[in-house]
Amino acid sequence: MLERIRIVLVGTSHPGNIGGTARAMHNMGLADLALVAPRCEPITAETVSRASGADRLVHQAPTFASLEDAVSECTLVVGASARSRTLPWPMTTPRQLGERLPAELAGEESRVALVFGREDSGLTNAEMQRCHAHVHIPTNPDFSSLNLAAAIQVVAYECRLACMEAPEAGDEAAPEPLASHQELEHYFDHLERTLIDIGFHDPAQPRQLMARLRRFTLRARPERMEMNILRGILTATQRQAASSDRQDSSDTPDAGS
Known part of the structure; x- marks a missing residue:
């Protein structure tokens, strides 16, 4: 199941954060990284240094012009949100997200995208409205800012834990494929x-x-x-x-x- 989870970085401005993301993903067994309109050179010496041996994920990561292109084949798109929006959207925690993954990935054509926005401003309202749900990490309200790679580490850990604990697939009929x-x-x-x-x-x-x-x-x-x-x-x-x-x-x- 972990192979069908894509981490999408939108408008990343610091190459070190791309490397840190690759390391966090590799720690948790995720390997599908996609970049959307990065605002920096994705692969630098700092990228490689922060990746700590996981820079292969960055080298093979495709770059897209838009979020729509990066998640076009995905059947569930979840955007990371650090704040409430004008129009409330279905909200989940990393643990709740992890718990729903086995069912979401039951079909062979199912793909999940976890989308993380810009370091300074996150995802735009238009980008968030392209997501089925928003995931919010319940941090200390007095100090809620998380480094991008740290936020991805938290979410990736919950995904890995849920997939490890998921029961083995039985002989039940495969679910109908969801719309991409x-x-x-x-x-x-x-x-x-x-x-x-x-x-x-x-x-x-x-x-x-x-x-x-x-x-x-x-x-x-x-x-x-x-x-x-x-x-x-x-x-x-x-x-x-x-x-x-x-x-x-x-x-x-x-x-x-």
Whole structure:
């Protein structure tokens, strides 16, 4: 299961933190590291020094331009958050996250991404809304700031512990594959276009509509087949709306009538 957990670093500004992350991951048996738009040279002498023998993870880590690209194949995306957000999102602790991993990774196509943001500002609200849930480490409120690698060490430890304690897989039927992040993003784009087409959503006055629909959908954890059904409904809705518009246009009398 640990092989299907990806650690994603977004906008990292210090190469030492990338090396420290690699060391923390290697300590806990994680090997899939991805970098999103790093603000520093990822591999330096300090990276290698802080990795303490785990620099192989950094050398093989792919770099992506966006978070969406880095987690496109993942079926569960969890973003690390050090503060509450304007629109509350499902929140979990590292231990609770670890406890749910065996079930999340039961399917062979399942992939989990744990996303950590910039050292100075963390993840943006838009990036956090791309996550199914947020993980928060309950630190001392009087001194809550954690080094990036230390935060990853805490979360990675809970993941390893939970996977070690998970019962062996039985002969039960494999669960239906969940929709991937990429499939969900295509659905959200399709949903927004449809809501605009039928006059339900005004992009000029969004009123957090799409954010709330995103939160609702991500909380539901739809399967791939369910996602296909929903998109089929959206396509039929768009077709019906277009047909109604053509009918209304044909029923409009000419100006000289």
